[in-house]
Amino acid sequence: MMSEKKAHDALDRRSFLRASGLAGAGLFATSAPVLSQQGKPDPAITDVQDWARNLGPGVVSSPYGKPSEFEKHVIRRDVEWLTAGKESSVSFTPLHELDGVITPNGLCFERHHSGIAHVDPAKHRLMLNGLLDRQMVFTMDDLKRFPGRQNRAYFLECAANSGMEWRGAQLNGCQFTHGMVHNVWYTGIPLKTLLDEAGVKTNGKWILAEGADSSGMTRSIPLDKAMKDCMVAWAMNGEALRPEQGYPLRLVVPGWEGNMWVKWLRRIEVGDQPWHAREETSKYTDLLADGRSRRFTWIMDAKSVITNPSPQAPLKHKGPNVLTGIAWSGRGSITRVDVSIDGGKNWRTARMDGPSMPLSMARFYVDFDWNGQELLLQSRAMDSSGYVQPTKNDLRQVRGTNSIYHNNGIQTWLVRANGEAENVEVS
Amino acid sequence: MSKSAKFIAIAAAATIAFAVAPALSQGKKKSGLGRVALPEEIAAWDTDVRPDGAGLPPGKGSVKEGEALFQEQCAACHGEFGEGAGRWPVLAGGQGSLKSEGPEKTVGSFWPYASTTFDYIRRAMPFGNAQSLTPDQVYALTAYVLQLNDLVKEDFVLSRENFASVKLPNEKNFYDDDREVSEKHFWNKKPCMTNCKVEVKVTGHARVLDVTPDSKTGPKVD
Known part of the structure; x- marks a missing residue:
């Protein structure tokens, strides 16, 4: 059962990449397991770390617990030029640092x-x-x-x-x-x-x-x-x-x-x-x-975004990588998310994990090998009402560009050979 | 009381409580929680005003009185003539701009109802000193904002009695959400999966604008 399913998934991935014109030589080359530099022992293992020798702080040293000091960068951010002052303003959830479906x-x-x-x-x-x-x-x-x-x-x-x-x-x-x-x-x-x-x-x-x-x-x-x-x-x-x-x-x-x-x-x-x-x-x-x-455009239409990789979360390794993102709809539950790596020419259905409850966020994944080729990543959500997330150009055709609100268009990230990702628009 | 006797007593009390609860919720619909609100309490909080004038307090105020108040309490953010200081909201002008690349959405060019101005000034303005204005002052400021938009004359006095006679020009251009009709084509049981486009071109880059907080240079890849 398991092996059949695995084979099926692999096939899926191959046909997906082939259709995308990316099934070139070496793309499926299995990446070698990461060895320490020139076979030298890893000091993270051979040195005794401070935390392995000394006592840590006792209970109630932080009566209301906080994240690790190594997670200090995981914070809400604002964009100063957006608003006149901080009191009437907005800060943004660091989606690229989160996983699962619940926001802390x-x-x-x-x-x-x-x-x-x-x-x-x-x-x-x-x-x-x-x-x-x-x-x-x-x-x-x-x-x-x-x-x-x-x-x-x-x-x-x-x-x-x-x-x-x-x-x-x-x-x-x-x-x-x-x-x-x-x-x-x-x-x-x-x-x-x-x-x-x-x-x-x-x-x-x-x-x-x-x-x-x-x-x-x-x-x-x-x-x-x-x-x-x-x-x-x-x-x-x-x-x-x-x-x-x-x-x-x-x-x-x-x-x-x-x-x-x-x-x-x-x-x-x-x-x-x-x-x-x-x-x-x-x-x-x-x-x-x-x-x-x-007026009275209350419902939030189906929307999704790839959170990793994305401009704040570049690819750092060739070989196996996990693409992930979130999707939600104000018209029901998320039934499916498709992902494209070629700017919307070809699509494959992503794997969803975790609950997909009505009017709640869903999480999707695509496990993929990356050989350094340029990617144009997109995700497309579908909900239980049959609504399919439109492209930004589809939306502009109906609404123009002045409406400010309800932009649920498909997002594109350009991932370059160096792993850097950029917010781009595609034709 | 012995430990076991105490336990039995507690268990018995719990049984009674659980036995009573369903009877209560089935017997009568109301929980009996909360209390009746007093008229003075409702008056203190219920200040909202509708387009038909429902909710307006007694009172009046002139454009002239409004102008003096505006310069003193509002102009620091909104500008002397409602043109907006810095990025604070522009209140006047913008007529004819709604179809342009830079629509200016002001009380005169965009807002559908004058009641919204009155309601909002009364509840939320001045910014940082909300609910400090008397009804007469709110009438006067509303009158001045209307005059800045050439919707009333300079000698106009706004009152509860004549409020509903003030109509804003853009009212007719609002209509209820019609996405399920005008965007019906976004519902599609079988979206395209392969060869959906002939070619894909990148048509725009965020990096060109470079407006993201502390954008960084390219990462390292191993």
């Missing part, structure tokens, strides 16, 4: 409109008002006593992720081109539970979600979505929300643009029409080539 809490990208609100949970309230039988107030303790607590993993993507790339390749690194996305486990209760508790009047059709920070973030959401799968969440990946992710309470709006996931959530109003707040009129509307604009 401290690396989840940030987007604030008036800085990080530091909210005292004892003074935090959630108000429900508007077209309800009862206008209500809940404390954090109240919320945590409700029956029906849930755990759900969802991706959260900013609608402006890849927004700098509409006019062409601009930033060198998937952290900057695709890093406004993260995927975590949320713990909380369905928003429906609270709306049922207050009793939505029959003419209630929309909700307004409002944050407690000094931007007073507000978004209108159709009641259907609020009742279907929205959550009010107080925990991410098993611990309290981080302040920068809305501690002590945030709205979870699965599959929809990140701006709607109101942080520091303090109020839900029920109404019969949308409010047309700033973030759903002047921002988060999509200006098209004809000068008109789409």
Whole structure:
């Protein structure tokens, strides 16, 4: 069974490379196992290292654990020229340093409109008002006593992720081109539970979600979505929300643009029409080539990106290498990801590993041999609705280049003979 | 109490608690958690304003009053005439630019509703000193921003009563998400797998722009 499967995979790879015109001599040459230089013993083995001789720090030397000091480079980054100041700005998830499908809490990208609100949970309230039988107030303790607590993993993507790339390749690194996305486990209760508790009047059709920070973030959401799968969440990946992710309470709006996931959530109003707040009129509307604009483009379409290799994660070795990346869709689960090494001429289906849950991030791999040839890497996600991630040019044909938001086009990395990777556009 | 007796007592209490819980959730839909919000509490937080004027507080303010306030509290970021300082938001101008290479999306050129300006100033401005303006001041600032965009005259006084009469020119150019129709061709059960293009050319390089934070030189390959 195993050997049959292996043979099949190898065949797959051969035919893939042949079709790509890359099945040249030597491509499949097995790389020799790495020997130490000229057969000399490896000092990493023969020397006694400090950590093998001395005692390390004791327990609770770091009461809240931190990553290894050798991982200091694995951090969120910002792009200074993007915004006028740091309080209303964005930082990016280092996707090229991560694996699996869950984003660590401290690396989840940030987007604030008036800085990080530091909210005292004892003074935090959630108000429900508007077209309800009862206008209500809940404390954090109240919320945590409700029956029906849930755990759900969802991706959260900013609608402006890849927004700098509409006019062409601009930033060198998937952290900057695709890093406004993260995927975590949320713990909380369905928003429906609270709306049922207050009793939505029959003419209630929309909700307004409002944050407690000094931007007073507000978004209108159709009641259907609020009742279907929205959550009010107080925990991410098993611990309290981080302040920068809305501690002590945030709205979870699965599959929809990140701006709607109101942080520091303090109020839900029920109404019969949308409010047309700033973030759903002047921002988060999509200006098209004809000068008109789409509004209420809430769903995040299927998207994927190869995180390794990529400009911040070049290839360092010939021979066996692991290509990996992530995919997600606001219309369902990721059913398949294809990868091309020749700029989209030929494709092979990548191997997926880990769960592929609805509205959550999936992980794909292609194990390949690299002989130093130039590669034009692309990935193409497909979701359970049958949607196929389009090329950037496909998107531009429909939308032009002014729409800022919802750029889910296929990304191309040019990998050069020296292993360096660059963000490029292809015909 | 002996250890075992204590254990039995706890176990019995737990049994009762679990026996009661399902009865409660089946018996009545409401949990009884939370409390009724008081009118003063709702008034303190519910400041949102809709395009039809719902939610506007009583009050009024003139373009002239707005201009003085704007120079004092807003111009440092938005510029004296709403032209924007540095990369801070431009509030005025940009009419006719939406189809161009550099669309300028201002209150006058892009925003669909005047209510959004009022709502946003009241909740979030001035940046770093939010919720510090009186309703009359918000009316005055909204009036001034409208005047900067030539949407009202210099002697205009904006109030709750005349608010709904102010229409923004770009309102008609917004339409609801139609991707499932206009982008229907992105749904495709059998995407091309082989020989999908005749040739592939690199048409653009990020490196040409060189705007990535600390771009580095080429790596080493062994």
